[in-house]
Amino acid sequence: xxxxxxxxxxxxxxxxxxxxxxxxxxxxxxxxxxxxxxxxxxxxxxxxxxxxxxxxxxxxxxxxxxxxxxxxxxxxxxxxxxxxxxxxxxxxxxxxxxxxxxxxxxxxxxxxxxxxxxxxxxxxxxxxxxxxxxxxxxxx
Numbered sequence: 001x002x003x004x005x006x007x008x009x010x011x012x013x014x015x016x017x018x019x020x021x022x023x024x025x026x027x028x029x030x031x032x033x034x035x036x037x038x039x040x041x042x043x044x045x046x047x048x049x050x051x052x053x054x055x056x057x058x059x060x061x062x063x064x065x066x067x068x069x070x071x072x073x074x075x076x077x078x079x080x081x082x083x084x085x086x087x088x089x090x091x092x093x094x095x096x097x098x099x100x101x102x103x104x105x106x107x108x109x110x111x112x113x114x115x116x117x118x119x120x121x122x123x124x125x126x127x128x129x130x131x132x133x134x135x136x137x138x139x140x
Contacts, residue, residue, distance in 0.1 A: 036060045040074040042081065051081045064106035067095045072111055075118040084123045089130035099127040 039054035055073060060066045071088060078086050090096055098104035099119075104112045119125045 034059050034061065036066055038066070038070040038073050040070070040077050042074075042078055042083065050083075051077055053077050062107060063092075064095065064104070065108040065111065067092050068104075068106075068108035068111035068115065071095070071099065071115050072118065075115060075121075079118065079121050086122050086124070087126040087128055089128050091130055093129055096127050096129045 036057040037054055038057060039052070041052045042050040044050055053073070057066065057069060060069070067090065071090070074088065075086070088099070098106070098112060099115060102112075102116055106112075
């Protein structure tokens with residue numbers, strides 16, 4: 001985590017060009033265990049580091065559920081460190097629409113409800129789409 005903090009907080013971030021590569025045809029990289037991880041970095045309006053945290057998801061059935069858990073985790077962290085105005089950037093357009101409209105038809109509807117009620121704790125909150133290509137520093 002310290003290495004990730006150093007890379008993300010660098011004034012001269014480098015774009016990572018050698019990321020994940022798919023396995024050879026007929027090979028499997030690893031068995032799907034339905035586990036995952038979420039990680040959140042909070043920065044201020046100047047881009048300075050405020051807080052970061054990560055957490056293991058013991059089970060995750062689909063992408064929408066994982067994204068909803070990620071948003072809930074991030075909102076809880078923002079609330080814990082005392083943020084009052086929050087901008088949530090995600091690369092999942094479907095998730096952004098659901099958060100803005102306050103409704104989702106996915107399996108994660110209860111988690112969306114949690115996100116909605118958590119969002120009421122902030123004086124201002126924005127849910128914005130961020131293209132994955134714009135977020136390469138996070139993958140350093």
